[in-house]
Amino acid sequence: MDDRSLSDQPISTGLQEPSDLQLTDKQWNILDAALAVFTEKGFSAATTSEIARQAGVSEGTIFRHFKTKKDILLAMLVPLIRNTMGPKSVNSLTQMIVKNENLPLREVLLMIALERQEFLTDNQALLRLILTEAQYHPELREVIIGEVAYKSQEQLIRLIEQRQQKGEIRQDLPAWVLVRSFFGMVVVYMLSRVMLTKREAGKDNREEILKIIDLFLNGAAMEK
Template identity: 35%
Template sequence: MTDEKEQWLVDLLRRLEDDDGKKTEKQIRIIEAAVEVFSEKGFAAASTSEIAQRAGVAEGTIFRHYKTKKDLLLSIAGPVAAKLFAPFLMRDFARLLELPYDRVEDFLRAILRDRLEFARKNMKLIKILVHEVPFQPELLAQVKELFTHIVVTRVEKAVKHFQAQGALKEIPPWRVIRSTVSQFVGMIVFHVFLAPDFPFDEEEEIERTVDILLHGIAGRPS
């Protein structure tokens, strides 16, 4: 446990306080410890006894605030999806999408840089979502709602703009979004989660990823 709270924890606590009021120091330690244990081990392998040990509280203290281990998970992961990610997308990411871009390459570079930085700052919280969304129907429903009504709606507008300019093929916007998300998530997952120590030039990697997205991987015939 660190004395100085990481930014992800500050943001999460702020949003939890908006719903339930200010947290006690013990509750804050429980939340921080739960995020660490859930992100490291996943929900199934995590134990409330380990969370309590890391938080420096009795296990019974956890159950005074949360009826079950799943309630503790949902109290964290729900706001992560609905309170932390959604406002970020609505405010910062939405503003990014509204900026004028002369070329589609500039638009894609801006998104990739932004999402790469976001993933690095929120690694523990993202790990919890990746681990648990497929197995927790409540979280899956929140993420679907978030992606459909915030991300897709706003990105679709940009896709149609560049299609009208002739910079993108006239194909269904959802297909463009699917391909873009696949490329970008693949790069971010590899460099942030799977191989964080793998040496690479970030700007060059962004350029190559955008190039592959727009032009494919096939070589020119001789």
């Protein structure tokens, strides 16, 4: 599975409908090529000529549609985040939370974790690009925080508060502490899995995730 092509990536479906964003076929070709080249080399080491070649257009054409190289990056990433990655993340969270209001929290957290894991695996290269370039392009940083981080956190906070009201969850800790902690536990586990191991991606790690959820719910201390 090639996670470098917008057309093959789950995340890119939003862009496949050009009318959505008033993008012509040609512009879409360019952004698709840009995604591939930027993710492989990084923004700075990528060249517009390679993007042009991969897009099957001339270099001149690129600059007819996008004023600068930076514009290509932002024109590609910002809508991707705003229209696809953000909504997709938020909606899937919302649905899982709403649909499963009566499921044990443990089950819901597992679903969320597995879904996040799939997302991270499928979009590894893209996420790496986004996080790297966010350092140098504040526009990007703001979109990520505003459209993905903040909104996702909101949904998780909703979940936690829901369960706090139900009495399933401690009420003496602010919801955001619980949310960020859970997120941190899961993400660090996933990253270490991706970075440190060569285990094939398919291997089922549901058991390991369940251990983390158990830890989150019941704590590390010996039960009194």
